[in-house]
Amino acid sequence: MKKLWKGNHALVEGALAGGLDAYFGYPITPQNEVPEYMSLRMKQEKRVFLQAESELASINMVFGAALTGKRAMTTSSSPGISLMQEGISYLVGCELPAVIVNVQRGGPGLGNIAGAQGDYFQSVKGGGHGDYRLITLTPFSVQEMYEMTRDSFDLAFKYRNPVLILADGVIGQMLEPADLPEKVPPRKEFPYSMDWILDGAAGRDSRFIRSLVMDEGGLEQHNYRLWDKFAKMEKEISWEEHGTEDADVILVGYGTSARINLDVYNSARKNGLKAGYFRLRTAFPFPSKRLSELSSRSGFLVTEMSMGQMVEDVRLAVSGRSDVEFYGRPAGGLPEEEKIYGILERMLK
Amino acid sequence: MKAGKKKILLINEEYCKECGFCIKFCPNNTLAKKNTINSRGFHPAELKGECSFCGICYTVCPDFAIEIVDEEQISR
Amino acid sequence: MSRRLPESLKKIPHTYCPGCGHGIIHRLVAESLDELELREKTVAIAPVGCAVFGYHYWNFDTAEAAHGRPPAAATGIKRVLPDRIVITYQGDGDLAAIGGNEIIHAANRGENISVFFVNNACYGMTGGQMAPTTMFDQVTTTTPLGRTLEDGYPVKVCELLSVLEGVSYIERVAVNSPANIMKAKKAVKKALGYQARNRGFTLVEFLSMCPTGWKVSPEKSLEWIDERMLRIFPLGVYKDKG
Numbered sequence: 001m002k003k004l005w006k007g008n009h010a011l012v013e014g015a016l017a018g019g020l021d022a023y024f025g026y027p028i029t030p031q032n033e034v035p036e037y038m039s040l041r042m043k044q045e046k047r048v049f050l051q052a053e054s055e056l057a058s059i060n061m062v063f064g065a066a067l068t069g070k071r072a073m074t075t076s077s078s079p080g081i082s083l084m085q086e087g088i089s090y091l092v093g094c095e096l097p098a099v100i101v102n103v104q105r106g107g108p109g110l111g112n113i114a115g116a117q118g119d120y121f122q123s124v125k126g127g128g129h130g131d132y133r134l135i136t137l138t139p140f141s142v143q144e145m146y147e148m149t150r151d152s153f154d155l156a157f158k159y160r161n162p163v164l165i166l167a168d169g170v171i172g173q174m175l176e177p178a179d180l181p182e183k184v185p186p187r188k189e190f191p192y193s194m195d196w197i198l199d200g201a202a203g204r205d206s207r208f209i210r211s212l213v214m215d216e217g218g219l220e221q222h223n224y225r226l227w228d229k230f231a232k233m234e235k236e237i238s239w240e241e242h243g244t245e246d247a248d249v250i251l252v253g254y255g256t257s258a259r260i261n262l263d264v265y266n267s268a269r270k271n272g273l274k275a276g277y278f279r280l281r282t283a284f285p286f287p288s289k290r291l292s293e294l295s296s297r298s299g300f301l302v303t304e305m306s307m308g309q310m311v312e313d314v315r316l317a318v319s320g321r322s323d324v325e326f327y328g329r330p331a332g333g334l335p336e337e338e339k340i341y342g343i344l345e346r347m348l349k
Numbered sequence: 350m351k352a353g354k355k356k357i358l359l360i361n362e363e364y365c366k367e368c369g370f371c372i373k374f375c376p377n378n379t380l381a382k383k384n385t386i387n388s389r390g391f392h393p394a395e396l397k398g399e400c401s402f403c404g405i406c407y408t409v410c411p412d413f414a415i416e417i418v419d420e421e422q423i424s425r
Numbered sequence: 426m427s428r429r430l431p432e433s434l435k436k437i438p439h440t441y442c443p444g445c446g447h448g449i450i451h452r453l454v455a456e457s458l459d460e461l462e463l464r465e466k467t468v469a470i471a472p473v474g475c476a477v478f479g480y481h482y483w484n485f486d487t488a489e490a491a492h493g494r495p496p497a498a499a500t501g502i503k504r505v506l507p508d509r510i511v512i513t514y515q516g517d518g519d520l521a522a523i524g525g526n527e528i529i530h531a532a533n534r535g536e537n538i539s540v541f542f543v544n545n546a547c548y549g550m551t552g553g554q555m556a557p558t559t560m561f562d563q564v565t566t567t568t569p570l571g572r573t574l575e576d577g578y579p580v581k582v583c584e585l586l587s588v589l590e591g592v593s594y595i596e597r598v599a600v601n602s603p604a605n606i607m608k609a610k611k612a613v614k615k616a617l618g619y620q621a622r623n624r625g626f627t628l629v630e631f632l633s634m635c636p637t638g639w640k641v642s643p644e645k646s647l648e649w650i651d652e653r654m655l656r657i658f659p660l661g662v663y664k665d666k667g
Binding site for chain 2 (some may be wrong): 427
């Protein structure tokens with residue numbers, strides 16, 4: 001049954017449904033409902049909640065819990081996620097599963113507390129040091145805040161890689177009807193090998209987990225292995241599209257910008273315009289192939305709550321075969337429907 | 350451990366880095382630097398005289414190079 | 426007495442410099458885990474610094490954390506596996522400089538972990554730069570004329586942390602003589618024993634030789650601790666809640 005839920009609360013329920021064992025976090029707006037609600041829910045469900053002394057500590061506590069094969073998570077917003085980049089790089093280097101949520105706000109710097117989408121590059125191009133990628137999920141509704149968080153643990157363990165949920169302050173703060181189970185569903189065990197965890201060398205050889213690889217050529221080989229894994233993540237590409245079969249221009253967005261695009265798309269279609277709608281559900285891996293296919297007949301209008309980040313990936317996918325236009329607003333400004341509609345009309349002429 | 354069991358001081362010459370701690374602290378002055386070098390270029394410690402098997406050399410050795418064992422453990 | 430190397434040590438030679446105290450401290454930790462029969466229950470966090478390679482030498486589960494973050498990583502482990510023995514092994518840069526915040530908060534939470542803190546008054550791995558525990562007038566590669574007041578005072582970790590309520594046991598020991606090494610071993614066992622009995626946060630600080638960083642011979646490095654470090658870093662129990 002659908003009930004009114006706040007995005008940040010639905011995220012907590014999703015984490016519980018995904019079998020979260022331990023949450024570590026540090027308050028920051030606009031995601032404070034997560035640690036607040038989480039602190040109660042984890043106690044109720046007899047799981048681990050700890051308010052850390054900083055985001056550096058949070059991500060490294062996640063690192064510690066992840067070493068043992070437990071399902072660990074932290075959440076934050078843009079400035080806090082910047083602080084976590086070192087830890088995220090170590091998680092990838094050590095091949096540890098974990099879930100990190102970024103409820104994005106305006107930047108750069110301390111910025112503001114409005115929802116924004118300025119952290120796309122940081123999320124999908126490897127925000128920390130080294131050559132790596134994170135599976136990046138982009139929820140678009142309160143329902144998806146629940147579902148994507150729930151399913152992110154399976155992905156993290158499948159690839160032994162951190163998964164980032166790239167939300168934004170609008171989705172986090174939004175109240176809307178969502179269909180969440182009354183009770184936390186039973187924990188789903190994953191079919192993946194756990195022969196790497198550190199839990200005390202009882203009845204087996206001792207193990208170590210590290211990201212320092214100093215032997216000649218060893219780090220290069222380690223990187224090739226990681227990149228084989230990142231290539232396999234292609235299987236997880238997910239998106240939603242409407243009206244693309246006969247669209248001359250397709251609106252492309254993710255999260256909150258996609259919600260605005262959806263309204264524009266619906267009005268455009270009502271008015272007989274040949275518009276299409278495309279939104280990312282995964283930002284990494286990126287649906288390049290599908291966008292490339294669509295570029296044989298359609299142009300694209302990309303909207304973002306930034307000055308243009310995801311648009312670069314669209315341009316790479318389209319590779320000059322059709323027009324790609326961009327409209328965005330930074331620092332918590334919401335793209336205006338009328339503006340998007342106007343550009344769409346102009347492009348369709 | 351029964352008294353009277355024969356003990357042996359084992360010096361793993363390849364592990365030794367010639368810090369001299371065992372020589373400095375040996376209460377019987379029975380340890381010295383060997384004239385020859387190991388594969389890493391260090392003069393390892395060697396036993397020159399009677400050892401009382403007090404274990405001080407083991408205690409101060411930073412290089413895991415010294416052990417004191419029962420003779421029967423070795424022959425086994 | 427027989428003296429066999431403990432099962433908690435792998436039987437391979439290490440790469441620390443001649444006279445370096447890490448080998449002794451590694452062995453003390455390993456011996457203590459063996460004697461308390463905790464090897465199979467232990468998960469350790471190695472630091473960034475010379476001892477980052479601890480996992481090559483220890484025969485128990487070990488991971489390496491980002492610089493300064495071992496107390497946070499250890500917290501993560503201990504919170505999800507409270508019946509395991511969780512230790513961090515950290516140098517002075519790791520613990521007292523970059524990781525100052527993590528160690529204070531882990532101690533203050535009374536996190537039930539044991540911290541083995543190796544103070545050799547310099548940054549060994551990166552070539553002998555100033556550490557937070559470098560002493561006045563001590564020459565390092567970044568205090569070529571000796572540390573002065575402009576660089577701040579040497580950080581006294583035991584004194585600093587012992588005022589925190591969550592701390593159950595803190596002792597400062599040295600590894601520069603047979604008697605000191607035996608006392609150090611007792612301290613390690615005490616810390617691990619407290620953890621096994623859920624007494625809260627424990628820390629042992631080791632004054633340890635760094636002949637390379639101090640630019641003295643291994644033998645001189647033993648005296649260096651007596652002559653230079655003990656005045657600033659007195660040995661002893663700083664807290665013991667029992």
